[in-house]
Amino acid sequence: MLTLAVLVVAMFAVSLMAGHRFYPPSDVLAVILGERVPGATFTVGRLRLPRACLAVLAGLAFGLGGVTFQTMLRNPLASPDIIGISSGASAAAAIGIVSFGLDGPEVSALAIVAALGVALLVYGLAFKDGVVGTRLILIGIGISAILDSVISYVLSQADEWDLQEAMRWLTGSLNGTTWTEVVPTLIALLVLGPLLLSRGRELSALRLGDDTAAALGVRVDRARLVAIVAAVGLIAFATAAAGPIAFVAFLSGPIAARLLGTGGSLLLPAGLVGALLVLVADFAGQFAFDTRYPVGVVTGVLGAPYLVYLIVRTHRAGGSL
Amino acid sequence: MTTSHTLAAEDLTLGYGDRVVVESLDLVVPPGRITVIVGANACGKSTLLRSLSRLLVPRRGRVVLDGREVHRMPAKELARTLGLLPQSPIAPEGITVLDLVCRGRHPHQGVFSRWNAKDDEAVAAALEATRTTDLADRPVDELSGGQRQRVWIAMALAQQTDLLLLDEPTTFLDASHQIEVLDLLTDLNRTRGTTIVMVLHDLNLAARYADHLIAVAGGRLHAAGAPAEVLTEENVRAVFGLDNRVIEDPVSGRPLVLPIGRHHVILERQGERGGCAT
Numbered sequence A: 001m002l003t004l005a006v007l008v009v010a011m012f013a014v015s016l017m018a019g020h021r022f023y024p025p026s027d028v029l030a031v032i033l034g035e036r037v038p039g040a041t042f043t044v045g046r047l048r049l050p051r052a053c054l055a056v057l058a059g060l061a062f063g064l065g066g067v068t069f070q071t072m073l074r075n076p077l078a079s080p081d082i083i084g085i086s087s088g089a090s091a092a093a094a095i096g097i098v099s100f101g102l103d104g105p106e107v108s109a110l111a112i113v114a115a116l117g118v119a120l121l122v123y124g125l126a127f128k129d130g131v132v133g134t135r136l137i138l139i140g141i142g143i144s145a146i147l148d149s150v151i152s153y154v155l156s157q158a159d160e161w162d163l164q165e166a167m168r169w170l171t172g173s174l175n176g177t178t179w180t181e182v183v184p185t186l187i188a189l190l191v192l193g194p195l196l197l198s199r200g201r202e203l204s205a206l207r208l209g210d211d212t213a214a215a216l217g218v219r220v221d222r223a224r225l226v227a228i229v230a231a232v233g234l235i236a237f238a239t240a241a242a243g244p245i246a247f248v249a250f251l252s253g254p255i256a257a258r259l260l261g262t263g264g265s266l267l268l269p270a271g272l273v274g275a276l277l278v279l280v281a282d283f284a285g286q287f288a289f290d291t292r293y294p295v296g297v298v299t300g301v302l303g304a305p306y307l308v309y310l311i312v313r314t315h316r317a318g319g320s321l
Numbered sequence B: 001m002t003t004s005h006t007l008a009a010e011d012l013t014l015g016y017g018d019r020v021v022v023e024s025l026d027l028v029v030p031p032g033r034i035t036v037i038v039g040a041n042a043c044g045k046s047t048l049l050r051s052l053s054r055l056l057v058p059r060r061g062r063v064v065l066d067g068r069e070v071h072r073m074p075a076k077e078l079a080r081t082l083g084l085l086p087q088s089p090i091a092p093e094g095i096t097v098l099d100l101v102c103r104g105r106h107p108h109q110g111v112f113s114r115w116n117a118k119d120d121e122a123v124a125a126a127l128e129a130t131r132t133t134d135l136a137d138r139p140v141d142e143l144s145g146g147q148r149q150r151v152w153i154a155m156a157l158a159q160q161t162d163l164l165l166l167d168e169p170t171t172f173l174d175a176s177h178q179i180e181v182l183d184l185l186t187d188l189n190r191t192r193g194t195t196i197v198m199v200l201h202d203l204n205l206a207a208r209y210a211d212h213l214i215a216v217a218g219g220r221l222h223a224a225g226a227p228a229e230v231l232t233e234e235n236v237r238a239v240f241g242l243d244n245r246v247i248e249d250p251v252s253g254r255p256l257v258l259p260i261g262r263h264h265v266i267l268e269r270q271g272e273r274g275g276c277a278t
Helices: A002-017 A025-034 A040-072 A085-100 A104-127 A134-157 A160-171 A179-198 A198-207 A209-217 A220-242 A248-260 A267-287 A297-316 B045-052 B074-078 B096-103 B118-130 B144-159 B177-193 B203-209 B233-240 B269-275
Strands: B007-016 B019-029 B036-040 B059-064 B084-087 B164-166 B195-197 B210-218 B220-225 B244-248 B255-259
Touching: A002 A025, A002 A040, A002 A267, A025 A040, A040 A179, A040 A220, A040 A248, A040 A267, A085 A104, A085 A134, A085 A160, A085 A220, A085 B220, A104 A134, A104 A179, A104 A220, A134 A160, A160 A209, A160 A297, A179 A198, A179 A220, A179 A267, A179 B074, A198 A209, A198 A220, A209 A220, A209 B084, A248 B019, A248 B210, A267 A297, B019 B045, B019 B059, B019 B210, B019 B220, B019 B244, B036 B045, B036 B177, B036 B203, B045 B164, B045 B195, B074 B084, B084 B144, B096 B118, B096 B144, B118 B144, B118 B177, B144 B164, B164 B177, B177 B203, B195 B255, B203 B255, B210 B233, B220 B233, B233 B244
Parallel strands: B036 B195, B036 B210, B084 B164, B164 B195
Antiparallel strands: B007 B019, B007 B059, B210 B220, B244 B255
C-alpha cells in the first residue's frame, strides 16, 4: 500500500514536470510555492497542476466509490459505471449543455442530482424483501442502456460547439481543467472519504454475507445506506468534474485485490489504484500517441476487455453473473 | 469459566411478507447446555434461530437475553455475547483462513481502535480449538467441506461469545466430518461452558448430541426436553409425519429413530400391530 502511495506521488510529480516542455523539479516546486517562473507559472501552475490534482482526486473518488459498491454487493460487476450511476450523471450533463445551454457549475450540480436520482431509482426497482446484488446489477445495466441512448439522441441534436463540450461527459476528460472543477471534488473527498474509510471494517464484514455480518454486530441496513450515499456522492462529484472516466471505478477494486490480497479493507488501496490509473492514462492519452486522446478513451480500452473477461469467467464457472 | 446467560423466546410470532412461519412460540434455552432444534423442512426452525440471534424482527412477542430484549440491544454489545453461524456463510474470493477468522473480532473493535494482543490471542485460541492453525495461510476456497466448516466455527469462536447459535452446521459434510464438527462443539460446551443452540437435520445425531431437544412442527413448539422424552415414536410421527420405531442406541444409550417407509420393512407395521387409526 505504501508502494502504491509512493507511485501515485511519483506519477503526480512526473505529470507536473513532463510534457511538451520539461520543467525541472525546482521550477515546479517554485511554482507550487507561488513564485513566478517565466513559462512554468502558466504551463505548470495553470495547466498541469489543476489537471494532475483532478486526476488524483477523481481517481481516488472513483476507486473508493467503485470498490464500495463491489464490496457491498459482493460482485465485481456492481460498479457504479456499470449500473448506470455514471450514465445518469452523463445524460443529465449532456441534456443540460445541449438542450438548455447550461455550463460550468450548473452542469455539475445537475450531474450530481442525476447520479443520486439514478442510484435511488436502481435501488428502488431492485428492492424486494431487501436488495439482491444480481437483480440490482441487471436493472442497473438496463437503466444504463436507456440513459446511453438518451445521450446519443441528445448529441445528435447538438450543434458543433456544444458537441465538444458534451463529449467530455461521454468518455471523461481532464482537458482544460481549472480549479473550479478541482475544489468541489476535493471537498467531497474530504467529507465523504473519511466517512467511508471509518466504515471499512463494516464493509469488510458485509462481504461475509448479510447474516454473518449481522451476527458480528453490524447493523446491515444502516451500514449499507451510509456506504451507498457516500459512494454515490463521491462518484457524482468526480463525474461532474471530469466526466465518467470509463471503467476506473470498475477496475480499481479488482486490481487492488489482486495486488494486496483480500484480507484487509480494500478501500484505500482501491482509491490509490484509481488515482494511479487516471494519472497514467491521462499522461499516456496526452503524449503516447500522435493524437491527444481524452483520459476516458485510454481507460476504456483497458477496462472493456476486463469486463468481457469477467463475464466469460463467471459464465465458465457456472455462475449466473 | 463463563457466566451463564439466559436466552428465551416469549410468545414469538415470525414471518416473511404475508406468510407467518412461526406462531406464538415460547421457549427457554438452558444455559451451559447444548440445545438442538429439530423439525420437518419449512417448519420454521431456521427462522426461529434467525430471530433468536436478532436477524429477524418478530411480528409479535420478543426474544430476551438476560432480561433484555435482543432487538433493542446495541448490535455490537449483543454480538459480544451471542454468536451465530448462518447456514451458508459467504467466504470472499481468495480470503485466507487467518483473515476470515480475524473478522470474528469485529464486535470487539471500535471504529478507531487498533488490533491488539487480546485479538491475537482470541484468534490463535480459535484456530487451535478447531485444529485449523496449520491452515491459517491457506485460501478458504481451496479447503475441503469439513475444513471449511471448522474455519467458520473458528471465526465464530474468535468472537468469544458465551452463546453460540448454528444453523445446520453439518449440512454438506460426510459422516465422519459431521461427527468431527459435533464433537468439536461438544468440547467447547464441556470445556468453556459455551451455551450452544443449533438446528440439525439428522434426528439421530440430534438425539446423540443434544442435552435439550426442541421439536418444532408447523411453526409451533411441539415438544421440548431431554432427547429421551422428546424423541418418542408418537412425537416423531406427529412432527415429521413419518412412521417409525424408536430403540435405544447401543452406542450412546440415547434414542435411535428407525424410519419405516413403504419398502424394505420386515417388521409388522405399527398401525397393524397397535390398531392405531391413521
